[in-house]
Amino acid sequence: MFKILVSDALSEEGLGVLKSSKDFVVDVKTGLKADELKGIVGDYDALVVRSATKVTAEVIEAGKKLKIVGRAGVGLDNVDLAAATAKGIIVMNTPGGNTISTAEHTMSLIMSLSRNIPLADASMKKKEWKRKDFMGVELYNKTIGIVGLGRIGMEVAKRCLAFGMRVKAYDPFLSREVAEKIGVELGTLEDVYRAADYITVHVPLTEETKGMISDKEIGMMKGGVRLINCARGGIIDEQALARGLESGKVAGAALDVYVEEPPKDCPLAKFGANVVLTPHLGASTEEAQVNVAIEIAHQISDALLGKGIRNAANFPSVDPETYHALQPYINLCEKLGSFTSQIAQGALTEVNVTYSGDIAAHDTAPLTMALMKGLLSPMLQDTVNFINSLSLAKDRGIRTTELKSLQSEEFVTLVSLEIKTDKETHRVAGTLLSKSDPRIVKVDEFYVEAIPSGCMLLMQNWDKPGIIGNLGKLMGEHNINIAAMSFGREKQGGRAMSVLNVDSCVSAELLEKVKKQPHILSAKIVEL
Numbered sequence: 001m002f003k004i005l006v007s008d009a010l011s012e013e014g015l016g017v018l019k020s021s022k023d024f025v026v027d028v029k030t031g032l033k034a035d036e037l038k039g040i041v042g043d044y045d046a047l048v049v050r051s052a053t054k055v056t057a058e059v060i061e062a063g064k065k066l067k068i069v070g071r072a073g074v075g076l077d078n079v080d081l082a083a084a085t086a087k088g089i090i091v092m093n094t095p096g097g098n099t100i101s102t103a104e105h106t107m108s109l110i111m112s113l114s115r116n117i118p119l120a121d122a123s124m125k126k127k128e129w130k131r132k133d134f135m136g137v138e139l140y141n142k143t144i145g146i147v148g149l150g151r152i153g154m155e156v157a158k159r160c161l162a163f164g165m166r167v168k169a170y171d172p173f174l175s176r177e178v179a180e181k182i183g184v185e186l187g188t189l190e191d192v193y194r195a196a197d198y199i200t201v202h203v204p205l206t207e208e209t210k211g212m213i214s215d216k217e218i219g220m221m222k223g224g225v226r227l228i229n230c231a232r233g234g235i236i237d238e239q240a241l242a243r244g245l246e247s248g249k250v251a252g253a254a255l256d257v258y259v260e261e262p263p264k265d266c267p268l269a270k271f272g273a274n275v276v277l278t279p280h281l282g283a284s285t286e287e288a289q290v291n292v293a294i295e296i297a298h299q300i301s302d303a304l305l306g307k308g309i310r311n312a313a314n315f316p317s318v319d320p321e322t323y324h325a326l327q328p329y330i331n332l333c334e335k336l337g338s339f340t341s342q343i344a345q346g347a348l349t350e351v352n353v354t355y356s357g358d359i360a361a362h363d364t365a366p367l368t369m370a371l372m373k374g375l376l377s378p379m380l381q382d383t384v385n386f387i388n389s390l391s392l393a394k395d396r397g398i399r400t401t402e403l404k405s406l407q408s409e410e411f412v413t414l415v416s417l418e419i420k421t422d423k424e425t426h427r428v429a430g431t432l433l434s435k436s437d438p439r440i441v442k443v444d445e446f447y448v449e450a451i452p453s454g455c456m457l458l459m460q461n462w463d464k465p466g467i468i469g470n471l472g473k474l475m476g477e478h479n480i481n482i483a484a485m486s487f488g489r490e491k492q493g494g495r496a497m498s499v500l501n502v503d504s505c506v507s508a509e510l511l512e513k514v515k516k517q518p519h520i521l522s523a524k525i526v527e528l
């Protein structure tokens with residue numbers, strides 16, 4: 001018998017799937033405070049949440065029997081994925097179930113904003129008739145800029161095209177061909193900011209996207225631009241947006257999501273008809289809630305009863321025995337993918353992987369999924385998982401090939417990855433020294449022996465004396481401990497590659513100093 005705690009409102013249809021099984025006891029306890037959740041979560045095998053429950057590292061720690069956290073929805077930013085993974089807890093979500101609802105809500109916000117509907121309605125209900133106060137604007141012939149052309153962004157694009165709008169978009173993980181097929185013009189972020197009359201964001205909340213629209217970006221935009229955020233609070237900086245509205249540079253804004261939910265002191269609440277606010281309603285339709293609730297209920301039921309794992313953000317879909325055998329390679333492949341993605345620039349177009357030696361005797365499909373998950377994760381974050389990584393790559397026009405060879409000339413087993421972007425090509429290879437000891441052994445033309453873990457500093461340099469000393473001194477001055485180093489060179493005195501594993505993160509400022517050291521040609525930080 002498994003105990004399941006549902007801590008956010010879940011539709012009856014989803015609850016019905018769980019409650020109808022003799023194998024489950026289901027408790028619905030919504031509105032729990034953090035301490036209350038911590039106090040009871042230890043009794044449960046699975047926890048089902050939407051966006052209100054914060055599944056912190058403390059909740060995970062207290063979940064002594066917890067096997068699964070299921071998110072009825074997309075964003076996993078309310079779940080500490082790293083803590084769950086470290087404890088072997090599967091985290092799963094339901095990508096796609098609320099896409100249409102959120103795209104439709106985005107359109108509702110765009111329309112409400114353009115025609116002052118919320119305030120006009122409130123005014124009518126006060127028995128007023130103020131036609132002059134509510135002059136609107138047409139969408140027809142206007143340009144909308146879409147930042148993030150994934151599932152929701154794409155649906156918004158199609159709807160805007162139907163309104164006769166021009167659609168420009170920025171998404172570094174999407175090929176031009178896929179965008180152009182539906183009539184969307186891909187450009188740089190700056191192109192989008194400068195050209196658009198409306199800008200809507202549909203990216204996940206990540207370190208990169210947090211505050212991605214702030215004063216500087218608003219400064220680049222057209223006077224009279226209207227901004228919409230139906231993705232996550234803070235992608236558009238709320239204070240900067242308020243300043244833009246006050247100065248008149250921004251004509252209007254519509255938000256569904258906030259830095260703090262519910263917001264205690266939202267700087268946008270003071271504005272009039274030109275600001276439309278909704279309380280995180282993107283996915284709040286009968287259809288979306290039924291979709292995500294039924295989906296998560298079936299996923300959790302199957303996973304608990306050993307019938308397979310779907311849409312897990314941290315677990316591949318294989319039977320337990322195969323998983324055990326492949327686990328070290330899965331780990332190696334995910335890291336190789338993430339490493340390669342982080343050293344590359346441009347939109348990914350092609351991925352070619354070769355498995356050589358012992359590993360080629362196994363079913364390598366989960367390894368390619370892991371590689372692709374690693375490649376896409378720096379951009380897609382929690383919407384990519386082992387299961388959907390290959391189909392996401394296909395949707396994005398990324399060509400993938402897989403080759404196997406039982407012979408391996410240099411290593412007992414070798415995973416070689418070649419990726420092509422619209423700007424460059426990289427080749428990275430990795431092996432296992434032992435089950436728990438992965439190594440990156442080749443980066444482009446350089447043979448190295450780098451540990452794919454934590455914060456890594458990757459440099460190209462001339463093979464000259466003094467480089468190690470200079471770097472060691474610089475790291476020491478910044479109190480950064482070097483845990484491991486690896487070097488490879490094309491020939492004596494020629495180009496070389498140095499890879500440092502460091503115990504604490506290298507700041508952007510220190511990276512600039514590294515780049516200015518004698519004989520350093522380039523430097524990058526990779527986080528694994």
Ligand SMILES: NC(=O)c1ccc[n+]([C@@H]2O[C@H](COP(=O)([O-])OP(=O)(O)OC[C@H]3O[C@@H](n4cnc5c(N)ncnc54)[C@H](O)[C@@H]3O)[C@@H](O)[C@H]2O)c1
Nearest residue numbers: 075102148149150151152173203204230231282283379383
């Ligand atoms: N308001 C709501 O109720 C609601 C409902 C569902 C989803 N969401 C949020 O909407 C967001 C998008 O959901 P989705 O299902 O479309 O996800 P998705 O993964 O299908 O799409 C996200 C897109 O953003 C792109 N991207 C990532 N980083 C980027 C960057 N720095 N610049 C430009 N593009 C970038 C990715 O390539 C991807 O195409 C998620 O954050 C999700 O949490 C909100």
Ligand SMILES: O=C(O)CC[C@@H](O)C(=O)O
Nearest residue numbers: 050051073074075283284
């Ligand atoms: O649960 C909700 O209503 C919000 C869901 C939405 O933000 C998501 O990321 O899927």
